[in-house]
Amino acid sequence: MEKTKREVSIGEKLVFAWANFFDGGGQTVVSVLYLIFLTNIIGINAAWAATVIMVSKIWDAVSDPIMGVITDNTRSRFGRRKPYIFAGGIILILAMALLWNPISFTSQIAKIIYVTITYILYSTVATVISVPYSSLSTEVSTRYEETNKLNFLRQAFSLIACVVASLVPTALFERLTNGSITLSQFYFTIVFGFGLFFGIPLILTGIFVKERVKYGSGKSKFSVGQFIKPFKVKSFRKLLGIYLCQAVNLDIVSSIVLYFSLYVITGMSSTTFMGSFLAMQMVMLPILTIFVKKVPKTKIYRFGLPLSMICAVFISLFPANGNPIYVYIAAAMMSIGVSGAQTMSWIIFPDVVDIAQLGLGERIAGSLSGAMTFTRKVAAAVAIFFVGNILNLTGFIEKTDAVPTPVQPGSAIIGIRAILIFTWVVIMGLGFILAKKFNLSPELSNRVKYFLQNDSLTKEEEAEKAALIEELV
Numbered sequence: 001m002e003k004t005k006r007e008v009s010i011g012e013k014l015v016f017a018w019a020n021f022f023d024g025g026g027q028t029v030v031s032v033l034y035l036i037f038l039t040n041i042i043g044i045n046a047a048w049a050a051t052v053i054m055v056s057k058i059w060d061a062v063s064d065p066i067m068g069v070i071t072d073n074t075r076s077r078f079g080r081r082k083p084y085i086f087a088g089g090i091i092l093i094l095a096m097a098l099l100w101n102p103i104s105f106t107s108q109i110a111k112i113i114y115v116t117i118t119y120i121l122y123s124t125v126a127t128v129i130s131v132p133y134s135s136l137s138t139e140v141s142t143r144y145e146e147t148n149k150l151n152f153l154r155q156a157f158s159l160i161a162c163v164v165a166s167l168v169p170t171a172l173f174e175r176l177t178n179g180s181i182t183l184s185q186f187y188f189t190i191v192f193g194f195g196l197f198f199g200i201p202l203i204l205t206g207i208f209v210k211e212r213v214k215y216g217s218g219k220s221k222f223s224v225g226q227f228i229k230p231f232k233v234k235s236f237r238k239l240l241g242i243y244l245c246q247a248v249n250l251d252i253v254s255s256i257v258l259y260f261s262l263y264v265i266t267g268m269s270s271t272t273f274m275g276s277f278l279a280m281q282m283v284m285l286p287i288l289t290i291f292v293k294k295v296p297k298t299k300i301y302r303f304g305l306p307l308s309m310i311c312a313v314f315i316s317l318f319p320a321n322g323n324p325i326y327v328y329i330a331a332a333m334m335s336i337g338v339s340g341a342q343t344m345s346w347i348i349f350p351d352v353v354d355i356a357q358l359g360l361g362e363r364i365a366g367s368l369s370g371a372m373t374f375t376r377k378v379a380a381a382v383a384i385f386f387v388g389n390i391l392n393l394t395g396f397i398e399k400t401d402a403v404p405t406p407v408q409p410g411s412a413i414i415g416i417r418a419i420l421i422f423t424w425v426v427i428m429g430l431g432f433i434l435a436k437k438f439n440l441s442p443e444l445s446n447r448v449k450y451f452l453q454n455d456s457l458t459k460e461e462e463a464e465k466a467a468l469i470e471e472l473v
Contacts, residue, residue, distance in 0.1 A: 008141050008150065008210075016140055016209045017154040018201035019085065022092075023130055024158025025165035026198055029190070031254035032274075033169045034119075035384060039398040041102055041176075041183070044111055046396050050388020052116050057381030060123035061374045065227050067131040068370025079211040080366070081132035081139070086206025088129035093195035095125040100190050102183050127373075129202060134369035136205075138350040139213040144442075144449050145293075147350045152289045155343055159281050165194070166254070166274040173258060174271060213363065229364065230371040233356045235472045238438040240372060242301055243345035244379050245431030250342070251380045252423045255387055259416050263408045268324040276331040284339035292347065293442065301344040302435040305428055308337025312424030316417045334424075341431060351445045358448050358465070359473025390415050444468075 038049035067084075074080040098118040105111050137154065141147050172189060175181045230236050261270035291300055311334035315327055349372070357363045394415030397406035451457070451465045 008146060008212075012140075012209055013150055013153055015201065015204050016136075016150065017157040019133060019205035019209075020154040020158045021161040021201055022089075022126075022198040023133060023161075025161030025194070026126060027251075028162050028165035028254065029169055029194060031251050032166055032258065033173060033190075035255045035388065036173070036258045037100070038115060039396075041399070042111055042115065043399050044108065044115070045392065046388045046398055047392035048108070048112055049398075050385045050392075052112060052119065053388070054381040054385040055116060056119035056123055057377045057384070059120050060127060061377035061381065063124060063127045064131055064374040064377065065367065065370035067127050068135070068364075068366035068368070069226055070366075071132045071135060072364060072366035078206075081136040081211060082206045082209065084128050084132040085136070085202050088125055089199045089202030089206065091125055092129070092199045092202070093191065095122040096195045097191045098122070100187055102187055130373060131366060131370050133202075133205070134346070134349070134373065135365040136209070136211065137346070138353045138365045139211045140209060142212055142453075144446050148292060148347065151347050151350060152285070152292070155346065156285055159278070159285055161197075163275075163278040163282065164197070166278055167271050168193070170258060170261075170270040170274055174269070177262075213365075226367065227371070229360070230356065230368045233352070233359060233368075233473050235352050235355045235438075235440070236368060236371075238434065239345065239348055239352050240375055241434040242298070242341070242431050242438065243372065244376055245427050245434065246301075246338070246341040246345060247376050248379045248383045249338075249423050249427045249431075252383050252387055252419065252427075255384060256416060256419050256423075259391070260420065264320060264413055264416055265318060265324055265327060266321050268327060272324075272328055273331050276328040277335040280332045280335035281339055281342060284336060285343065288340060288343055296439060296441045297344050297348050297351075298435045298438045298440050300340040302432045303340050304337035305341060305432045306337070308334045309425050309428060311337065312428075313421055316421040316424075320413075338428065341428070341435075348440060351440060351448070354445065354448045354452060355472045358451055359469045387419055390419055444472075448472075 035046075035049055035053065038044045038052065039046050042049075044052070071080055071084060074083070076083055078086075095118075099122040101114075101118070103111060103114055105114065137151055138147070140150055169190065172181065172186050176183065176186045231240075257273060258270050261268045261273065288300060311330045314330050315334070318327055318330075349368075353363070353365045353368055356368060391412065394411045395409045396412040396415070397408060399406060447464075448468065451461070451468070457465065
């Protein structure tokens with residue numbers, strides 16, 4: 001490739017992708033651990049714990065589009081996105097220290113107020129980081145293939161973070177449950193270990209990564225019209241649908257897996273289960289990187305979903321006293337099937353930003369990113385609320401001083417199994433259908449970039465451009 005002043009160096013690519021540790025791992029730690037942290041460590045009723053998460057996530061969702069407009073309107077010598085990523089990386093440890101504080105208040109109300117406030121604070125810091133970072137993913141390079149490579153690289157780092165953020169917390173929780181470590185050791189490992197793990201690359205990205213895509217001098221104000229603008233783009237709505245299916249599915253499964261290992265399958269290790277699942281994700285990522293050059297991204301999204309659904313049903317109905325090794329094998333097969341869906345949404349995102357720019361005449365990557373994460377977090381809030389209330393309605397018994405090691409009734413076990421079946425079969429089945437209706441080829445994306453980068457078009461090209469806008473926007 002011919003070198004130009006806009007070429008992204010290998011070092012810059014690595015730093016940028018490394019910063020995705022937080023987007024990939026920060027949400028994973030919370031999804032895997034926070035609900036059971038509230039019920040089994042803090043001692044909050046499952047329905048109330050789910051309500052706390054829902055309220056905090058709704059605030060988190062509302063703040064995303066606001067942050068999108070703020071970052072789109074920022075004009076500084078350091079760029080539009082980087083100042084927020086840098087600042088967020090610095091204050092992240094403080095937010096985590098408050099979030100994971102194992103308070104021992106005697107009052108349920110005091111516990112609920114504390115965890116609600118600290119989760120809202122953490123969510124705000126996460127928004128300050130994630131919305132600008134997602135927007136920056138479309139602006140580090142102006143070239144289609146290089147943007148694809150950058151986003152695959154950041155997906156690889158995201159997957160590494162997911163592995164660490166799934167296996168370490170589950171292993172720590174298992175050790176805490178069996179008394180191998182103290183609550184203080186658990187707390188400091190989560191806060192400082194993951195705080196530094198996420199924070200350092202964010203700070204480095206704020207310093208070293210460049211923003212290359214040009215933007216106009218005009219600014220927009222946050223308004224209902226500005227907020228709903230991304231939803232007017234047909235391709236964005238389609239992307240949003242497939243993204244929500246895989247993201248909400250992962251949120252629910254991550255939140256239920258510790259309950260599944262503790263109460264449903266005798267001798268099952270949640271760490272081994274997650275390890276089997278995530279190991280296959282890592283194996284599949286380089287394979288997907290090869291296919292994306294020639295195969296439509298939405299086809300990659302859906303290719304293995306039927307296999308993953310079959311495996312999820314097998315795991316959900318697996319006998320309580322069966323050999324867990326078969327569950328681990330099924331988890332690996334399930335991961336192969338869902339790997340395309342897990343990877344493709346944010347790989348498609350830069351294409352949709354270009355499509356929106358083609359149709360709207362302005363580049364609103366921040367607003368698109370904010371709208372995307374807004375909708376995802378609202379859906380996740382409802383999903384976790386659903387999980388907590390299903391547990392509560394089926395008789396789940398949370399840890400209390402009077403009942404430090406509760407034995408769950410059969411109805412709660414059935415509830416946990418039902419959640420897994422519903423999540424994978426219904427939600428991912430919907431994702432399969434939506435992806436089948438969303439065609440996005442490499443040729444089409446390259447054509448959109450051509451029209452964005454060339455002002456002088458022939459009459460035939462003008463007609464083709466108008467037809468593309470009609471079809472996609």
